[in-house]
Amino acid sequence: MMEKLIFGRYIPGDSFVHRLDPRTKLLGAISFIVIIFLANNWLTYGVLALFTLLAIYLSGIDRNFFVNGVRPLIWLILFTVVLQVLFTGGETVYVDWGPLVISKEGLINGVYIFVRFILIIFMSTLLTLTTMPLSLTDAIEFLLRPFAAMKMPVHEIALMLSIALRFVPTLMDETEKIMNAQRARGIDFGQGNVFEQMKSIVPLLIPLFVSSFNRAEELATAMEARGYKGGEGRSRYRQLLWTQKDTLVMVSFGLLAVMLYILKA
Amino acid sequence: MDITFRDVGYTYQKGTPFESKALYDIQLSIKDGSYTAIVGHTGSGKSTILQHLNALRKPTEGSVQIGDRTITPTTDNKNLKGLRKKVGIVFQFPEAQLFEETVGKDIAFGPKNFGVGEAEAEAITKRILPLVGLDETFLDRSPFDLSGGQMRRVAIAGVLALEPEVLVLDEPTAGLDPQGRKDIMDVFYRLHKDQGLTIVLVTHQMDDVADYADHMIVLESGTVKKEGHPREIFQQAEWLESKQLGVPAAVKFANTIQKKFGWEFKQLPLTTDELAKEIAVFMKTHKQKGSKGRAEGDSL
Numbered sequence: 001m002m003e004k005l006i007f008g009r010y011i012p013g014d015s016f017v018h019r020l021d022p023r024t025k026l027l028g029a030i031s032f033i034v035i036i037f038l039a040n041n042w043l044t045y046g047v048l049a050l051f052t053l054l055a056i057y058l059s060g061i062d063r064n065f066f067v068n069g070v071r072p073l074i075w076l077i078l079f080t081v082v083l084q085v086l087f088t089g090g091e092t093v094y095v096d097w098g099p100l101v102i103s104k105e106g107l108i109n110g111v112y113i114f115v116r117f118i119l120i121i122f123m124s125t126l127l128t129l130t131t132m133p134l135s136l137t138d139a140i141e142f143l144l145r146p147f148a149a150m151k152m153p154v155h156e157i158a159l160m161l162s163i164a165l166r167f168v169p170t171l172m173d174e175t176e177k178i179m180n181a182q183r184a185r186g187i188d189f190g191q192g193n194v195f196e197q198m199k200s201i202v203p204l205l206i207p208l209f210v211s212s213f214n215r216a217e218e219l220a221t222a223m224e225a226r227g228y229k230g231g232e233g234r235s236r237y238r239q240l241l242w243t244q245k246d247t248l249v250m251v252s253f254g255l256l257a258v259m260l261y262i263l264k265a
Numbered sequence: 266m267d268i269t270f271r272d273v274g275y276t277y278q279k280g281t282p283f284e285s286k287a288l289y290d291i292q293l294s295i296k297d298g299s300y301t302a303i304v305g306h307t308g309s310g311k312s313t314i315l316q317h318l319n320a321l322r323k324p325t326e327g328s329v330q331i332g333d334r335t336i337t338p339t340t341d342n343k344n345l346k347g348l349r350k351k352v353g354i355v356f357q358f359p360e361a362q363l364f365e366e367t368v369g370k371d372i373a374f375g376p377k378n379f380g381v382g383e384a385e386a387e388a389i390t391k392r393i394l395p396l397v398g399l400d401e402t403f404l405d406r407s408p409f410d411l412s413g414g415q416m417r418r419v420a421i422a423g424v425l426a427l428e429p430e431v432l433v434l435d436e437p438t439a440g441l442d443p444q445g446r447k448d449i450m451d452v453f454y455r456l457h458k459d460q461g462l463t464i465v466l467v468t469h470q471m472d473d474v475a476d477y478a479d480h481m482i483v484l485e486s487g488t489v490k491k492e493g494h495p496r497e498i499f500q501q502a503e504w505l506e507s508k509q510l511g512v513p514a515a516v517k518f519a520n521t522i523q524k525k526f527g528w529e530f531k532q533l534p535l536t537t538d539e540l541a542k543e544i545a546v547f548m549k550t551h552k553q554k555g556s557k558g559r560a561e562g563d564s565l
Contacts, residue, residue: 009283068281174361180321181362184354185423186346186378203374206364210409 010132015060016245017130022139024246029127031253036116038260045115047263051256052119059130069125070118077117085110133165138240155231163219171208178207266332266351266430266463268295268318274326275313287313289487291327295431295480300457300464302474302495305484306509311435311467312357314484318433318465319352320345332430350379353429357436359420360413368411368419369404375427389426396456397422398448414445421449425456431463432456438470450477475499475513475535483510500533515540 012018017025039045056066070077090105128136141158148154179189182203189200275288288310295301295318305311316322317329320336329336331348356362365371372393373386381389394401397418403411408419421437434453438446454477456462468474474481474495481498483491485508491498499505502512502520512520515537522528528547534540 177356178362180316181354181356181359183321184319184349184352184356185362185375185427186349188346191343203362203364207361210364211361 009128011061011065011129013060013130015058015130017055017059017126019245020130020249021240021242021246022131022135023142023240023242024249025127025131026136026139026143028249028253029123031257032123033120035253035257035260036119038257038264039116040112041263041265044260044263045112047256047259048119049115052122055126056122059126061126061129065129066122066125070121073117073121077114080117081110081114084113133168134162134238135240137162137165138238142240155234159231167215171212174211175204175208178204267297267330268332268352268431269330270294270314270317270324270327271330272327273317273324273329275310275317275322276325279325287487288324291487291489293482293489293492295463295465298461298463299480300454300478301466301480301482302478303465303467303482303484304469304471304474304510306486308486309484310487311484315354315433315435315465315467318431319349319354321354346379350427351429352431352433353424353427354433355421355424355435355437357439358417359424359437360416362420362423363408363416366407367405368399368408371408371419372423372426375423379427386426389428390422393422393426396425397452414441417441417445418449421452429462431465433465433467435467436469437466438473453477471499471511471513472515472536475515483508496533496535499535519543 036048039048056063085102085106086100088103088106088109089101090103092104093101094104095102131139137158140161141154144152144154144157183189185203187200187203189204190197192200270291270293273288273291274286276284276286278284291310291314303311303314313322317324317336318331320329320331320334320340323329323336323338323340325338327337332351334348363371365374369387369390372390373383376386376389377383390404391401394403399415399418399422403415403419408416411419417437424432432453437453438449441449450473453462453464453466457464457477464477466473466478478495481491481493481495482489483498483505490508491501499512499516502516505512511517513535515534519530519534519540522544523530530543530547532543534543
């Protein structure tokens with residue numbers, strides 16, 4: 001079930017993209033999502049697609065990974081596209097069923113939205129496939145640092161984030177184990193009516209919560225025993241290192257934005 | 266109930282870039298009424314095999330015959346409940362599966378899922394509790410107030426309450442103290458001897474294999490490397506050591522004295538009891554032979 005999910009996983013590697021600073025990749029992915037809304041004609045979408053393909057090429061990761069990453073979301077995307085196509089009016093109308101209209105503008109708009117979705121998913125998949133979750137938290141902590149002045153507990157947020165990320169796979173394993181154990185005791189998950197299905201979740205949820213509480217207590221004890229006293233005065237083991245390459249990548253994102261601004265209709 | 270694997274292969278995450286093959290061409294059979302031990306290195310596919318025994322996973326190649334049901338890659342996921350009642354699995358650290366408010370309810374949970382009535386489920390619960398060394402005072406307690414060892418017993422009772430024909434145990438004593446380990450292993454052995462329960466034990470404890478099992482399957486990187494009686498397999502101590510599996514303490518000691526004093530045991534002793542008997546027999550025959558044997562005996 002969850003095995004099929006590619007999105008959010010990390011693939012170790014040593015490519016140009018892998019070696020970039022996580023801050024660059026995070027900022028890049030965020031700014032890409034903003035930049036993409038500048039595009040509004042074929043030329044601009046073409047430029048964005050080329051940029052994305054170049055980034056994927058530089059990561060040295062098999063293209064199939066990205067295609068597989070889109071697969072679970074394809075129905076959502078198609079649903080949005082179909083709605084867009086059916087409800088966009090225009091001058092050249094092909095089909096007219098009262099409120100539902102298929103027009104040239106609608107179709108083009110649908111394709112734009114489709115491409116937009118795909119490119120955003122490709123870019124964010126690229127971010128998670130090439131960046132270790134822990135580096136990503138480091139980047140988030142760094143980028144949030146200005147907010148510390150506004151009394152935001154940046155260190156605590158980053159700590160919680162990195163612990164949460166660290167335990168996602170562990171909890172997934174645990175979920176599967178408990179599911180198996182309860183299935184062996186005669187529970188059918190995902191069968192029967194809504195009420196029965198909700199009831200069958202209880203024997204899964206309670207053990208999961210109980211073990212999370214236990215785990216939290218053990219982890220807190222282990223952290224205290226190793227001298228953790230909070231964020232004050234800690235040094236860091238993983239250092240973020242900004243190099244010329246990172247500047248280059250950020251500049252290229254800037255150029256992309258400028259280019260789209262000029263090319264857009 | 267016999268369980269037979271024919272050319273079974275299993276691939277995790279088939280059809281994704283993370284595809285990985287866990288089992289190759291597995292041929293094995295677990296005979297009705299046997300006590301089978303499955304041993305192998307971590308990651309050798311033991312747990313994957315275990316989940317095939319009651320169709321929690323379906324093979325991606327080949328077929329698994331469980332009693333009169335055959336599970337193939339295309340078998341429908343429905344109507345497998347009957348199988349799950351016949352093959353009970355005690356997973357590693359089974360205490361993680363407890364969830365009801367009281368011990369009694371938790372043990373009765375399994376039988377009720379298989380359609381056993383309230384009154385009968387209660388009767389089963391009361392019958393099972395002493396088997397795992399708990400008494401009726403535990404019935405109304407919350408499972409989360411118990412000690413780790415007691416929780417383990419309750420979880421095992423919950424599986425035994427299904428009254429399975431085959432009991433599958435995945436390292437049932439991991440993390441228990443020596444007495445707790447012995448108690449629980451003895452419970453299973455009694456069920457095997459008295460009620461003819463078929464047992465499949467997955468373990469790293471070679472001493473448990475020697476003490477209880479009458480059939481042994483050695484797995485390595487997803488295939489069956491050896492299958493047979495523990496006595497035959499433990500003969501090949503060097504082969505086992507090379508697979509980082511090791512032999513029971515009694516076998517190890519027997520091998521050492523065989524090498525050091527040139528003794529030759531009639532049959533390889535598997536347990537400490539057998540070892541003591543063999544040594545006693547050996548000493549006796551040598552005393553009769555005269556001084557040579559005595560000299561060797563002295564130097565022990």
